[in-house]
Amino acid sequence: MRVALFIACYNDALFPDTGKAVTTVLERLGHTVEFPMAQTCCGQMHYNTGYRREAESLVGAFNDAFRGYDAIVTPSGSCGGHVRHHHETETAPNVYEFSEFLVDVLGVSDVGAYYPHRVTYHPTCHSLRMLRVGDKPLRLLRAVEGIDLVELPEAESCCGFGGTFAMKNSETSVAMLRDKMDNVHITKAGTLCASDNSCLMHIGAGLGRIKSGVRTLHLAEILAATK
Amino acid sequence: MSDEKVNVVWLGSPTFPNAAHDALRDGQLRRNLKHATTTIRDKRLRAVAELDDWETLRLAGSQIKDRVMRHLDEYLLRLEASVTAAGGVVHWAEDADAANRIVIELVRAKGADEVVKIKSMATQEIGLNEALAADGVTATETDLAELIVQLAGDRPSHILVPAIHRNRTEIRDIFRREMGKYGVAAPDDLTDEPRVLAEAARLHLREKFLRAKVAVSGANFACADTGTVAVVESEGNGRMCLTLPETLITVMGIEKVLPAFADLEVFLQLLPRSSTAERMNPYTSLWTGVTPGDGPQEFHLILLDNGRSATLADRQGRSALHCIRCSACLNVCPVYERTGGRSYGSVYPGPIGAVLTPQLVGVGTSKHADSLPFASTLCGACYDACPVRIDIPEMLVHLRAKVVDAHRGEKLPAPEALAMKAARVVFGSPRRLAVAERLGALGGRIAGIRGGRWLPGPAKKWTAARDVPVPPRESFRTWWRKAGRR
Numbered sequence: 156m157r158v159a160l161f162i163a164c165y166n167d168a169l170f171p172d173t174g175k176a177v178t179t180v181l182e183r184l185g186h187t188v189e190f191p192m193a194q195t196c197c198g199q200m201h202y203n204t205g206y207r208r209e210a211e212s213l214v215g216a217f218n219d220a221f222r223g224y225d226a227i228v229t230p231s232g233s234c235g236g237h238v239r240h241h242h243e244t245e246t247a248p249n250v251y252e253f254s255e256f257l258v259d260v261l262g263v264s265d266v267g268a269y270y271p272h273r274v275t276y277h278p279t280c281h282s283l284r285m286l287r288v289g290d291k292p293l294r295l296l297r298a299v300e301g302i303d304l305v306e307l308p309e310a311e312s313c314c315g316f317g318g319t320f321a322m323k324n325s326e327t328s329v330a331m332l333r334d335k336m337d338n339v340h341i342t343k344a345g346t347l348c349a350s351d352n353s354c355l356m357h358i359g360a361g362l363g364r365i366k367s368g369v370r371t372l373h374l375a376e377i378l379a380a381t382k
Numbered sequence: 383m384s385d386e387k388v389n390v391v392w393l394g395s396p397t398f399p400n401a402a403h404d405a406l407r408d409g410q411l412r413r414n415l416k417h418a419t420t421t422i423r424d425k426r427l428r429a430v431a432e433l434d435d436w437e438t439l440r441l442a443g444s445q446i447k448d449r450v451m452r453h454l455d456e457y458l459l460r461l462e463a464s465v466t467a468a469g470g471v472v473h474w475a476e477d478a479d480a481a482n483r484i485v486i487e488l489v490r491a492k493g494a495d496e497v498v499k500i501k502s503m504a505t506q507e508i509g510l511n512e513a514l515a516a517d518g519v520t521a522t523e524t525d526l527a528e529l530i531v532q533l534a535g536d537r538p539s540h541i542l543v544p545a546i547h548r549n550r551t552e553i554r555d556i557f558r559r560e561m562g563k564y565g566v567a568a569p570d571d572l573t574d575e576p577r578v579l580a581e582a583a584r585l586h587l588r589e590k591f592l593r594a595k596v597a598v599s600g601a602n603f604a605c606a607d608t609g610t611v612a613v614v615e616s617e618g619n620g621r622m623c624l625t626l627p628e629t630l631i632t633v634m635g636i637e638k639v640l641p642a643f644a645d646l647e648v649f650l651q652l653l654p655r656s657s658t659a660e661r662m663n664p665y666t667s668l669w670t671g672v673t674p675g676d677g678p679q680e681f682h683l684i685l686l687d688n689g690r691s692a693t694l695a696d697r698q699g700r701s702a703l704h705c706i707r708c709s710a711c712l713n714v715c716p717v718y719e720r721t722g723g724r725s726y727g728s729v730y731p732g733p734i735g736a737v738l739t740p741q742l743v744g745v746g747t748s749k750h751a752d753s754l755p756f757a758s759t760l761c762g763a764c765y766d767a768c769p770v771r772i773d774i775p776e777m778l779v780h781l782r783a784k785v786v787d788a789h790r791g792e793k794l795p796a797p798e799a800l801a802m803k804a805a806r807v808v809f810g811s812p813r814r815l816a817v818a819e820r821l822g823a824l825g826g827r828i829a830g831i832r833g834g835r836w837l838p839g840p841a842k843k844w845t846a847a848r849d850v851p852v853p854p855r856e857s858f859r860t861w862w863r864k865a866g867r868r
């Protein structure tokens with residue numbers, strides 16, 4: 156099986172550790188990961204903001220960059236969802252969100268991770284309602300050694316990010332963010348985990364502002380951690 | 383009572399972010415909304431979980447509506463023929479003004495100066511009450527929540543629970559202050575107990591039911607094959623309006639037609655569970671034309687277009703017309719939960735309002751309408767809840783594209799349009815992206831090192847409550863290349 160990492164542009168620029176973690180986990184499971192250098196952006200942000208023409212012009216390049224791979228694995232629920240739903244190309248059906256790939260394709264839930272901390276998980280909207288990953292991320296987390304996984308109240312409520320929504324409707328976005336942060340604090344978890352760094356960046360930026368001390372971490376980074 | 387000008391939208395409404403600014407500061411509103419929406423959400427989930435064929439029903443509902451839209455002209459003509467054959471009179475109204483004129487003429491012809499009304503979105507959309515008032519006819523809303531809104535001179539904020547933004551103490555005060563001005567006054571010792579409030583409304587309304595010669599209603603469904611019109615409600619006030627007055631006038635959006643009476647089987651299961659989380663709504667009234675000696679002896683059906691044909695013409699937007707006004711999408715919407723319905727500036731609030739309003743009034747016609755498709759995080763909760771499976775998130779994105787396209791080529795493009803173009807150029811080539819990432823990392827680190835938690839310009843909107851993420855020293859692709867990987 157030829158496996159490619161589709162990192163998503165914002166992870167490439169802002170969250171390289173997530174890409175490294177995905178690679179670490181997959182290699183630990185015995186797979187070779189390739190990173191097609193020609194990849195850039197899937198156009199999700201353009202598409203969702205109404206810049207459809209600009210988005211469409213990126214589809215061809217994505218397809219060219221990932222042609223020939225059996226699985227294109229991404230740590231971004233929203234970009235994975237976008238490609239699968241809106242790119243009508245030969246590569247689109249081969250795109251898997253990270254937790255889907257582990258559970259559905261590789262059939263594993265225990266990836267040999269160790270993370271001895273209290274963690275709560277926020278299921279991001281696009282992984283939940285667009286990709287329908289269900290409880291796959293939770294199954295992976297439950298198998299982590301030493302973890303104290305606590306349920307997040309009102310977990311399925313949106314954190315208020317929504318891409319450009321966070322700017323265009325910043326006040327509503329912040330109102331939603333506040334409720335999400337309150338719920339995170341109720342859990343007394345030291346780590347907030349999610350499968351998408353965009354939402355995680357939003358919540359993390361809010362938590363940072365109020366100096367809450369809660370750390371945000373992508374699922375892949377918890378799964379990459381070992382003794 | 384209110385005399386604001388309304389045609390789908392309240393004319394001159396501010397953009398969504400501006401309206402939300404005020405709503406978000408209203409602590410009482412926020413608490414009322416949170417309480418009401420979370421309660422109904424859980425109830426709906428339970429009601430829906432009882433049916434093991436729920437998803438099949440949803441699919442059936444969406445397919446029937448799909449067929450209606452594809453052959454709308456045929457079904458409407460069939461409906462007209464059936465209603466006429468059953469002794470009713472059918473009128474066609476191209477827009478709000480035309481519909482209002484028809485109602486006013488019919489009321490005048492009866493020599494009436496007051497009408498009783500059943501809660502109806504269509505008559506609210508065309509501003510019928512205001513048009514009647516301008517012509518000297520008093521319209522009384524008989525649905526409890528609508529009555530509260532009407533007495534308070536308020537705008538409704540929810541499709542199904544128009545007074546969701548009011549709690550019972552506020553309602554008691556409105557009744558005490560206003561009821562006497564329009565008829566039977568509320569008793570002096572009125573408390574805020576629901577039973578007591580309902581009794582005051584009952585006494586106030588009873589007098590009007592017994593006196594009114596004309597009733598005005600909307601319609602939930604109309605069956606093309608039999609000409610049967612259906613109204614579902616909870617309180618029984620509608621049943622009074624539909625049986626006591628001599629004349630009944632129904633204003634119905636053209637999209638409400640169903641092919642056959644048998645289709646009600648699907649929708650009468652979908653609607654109550656989605657809207658009030660009930661297995662069955664307390665009152666379902668069905669009538670077919672006129673029955674001699676029983677109920678209204680004159681029945682008029684006004685078929686309203688008011689932007690619907692134009693909506694129908696857009697293949698990606700037309701399924702907004704599938705809506706059965708259950709309001710489930712409002713109740714599950716995290717944006718609606720914070721801002722309330724009035725921020726949408728339309729009689730159709732919430733997610734469905736964000737896709738229906740701009741289509742009915744036209745994309746590009748006002749800043750207000752153009753702001754609505756952006757009033758969503760695209761979280762998708764509405765799609766999951768919708769009993770007729772309207773893909774609201776996808777339609778929001780479609781309408782965003784229409785808004786953007788309507789403003790392309792403007793002399794001074796918005797900063798966002800420039801940013802999107804620039805991003806497109808950068809993402810067009812991996813090399814340009816690598817360079818941009820290095821520059822970005824540098825700039826970001828400088829901002830971060832300066833303690834740049836507060837940024838100027840448009841970014842201020844982000845930093846008002848959120849820190850700026852500091853980019854790492856090197857991007858993933860740089861690390862990959864340096865690590866000698868392939």
Ligand code: SF4
Nearest residue numbers: 705706708709711768
């Ligand atoms: S769009 Fe769907 S969920 Fe919303 S009110 Fe209409 S039918 Fe109900």
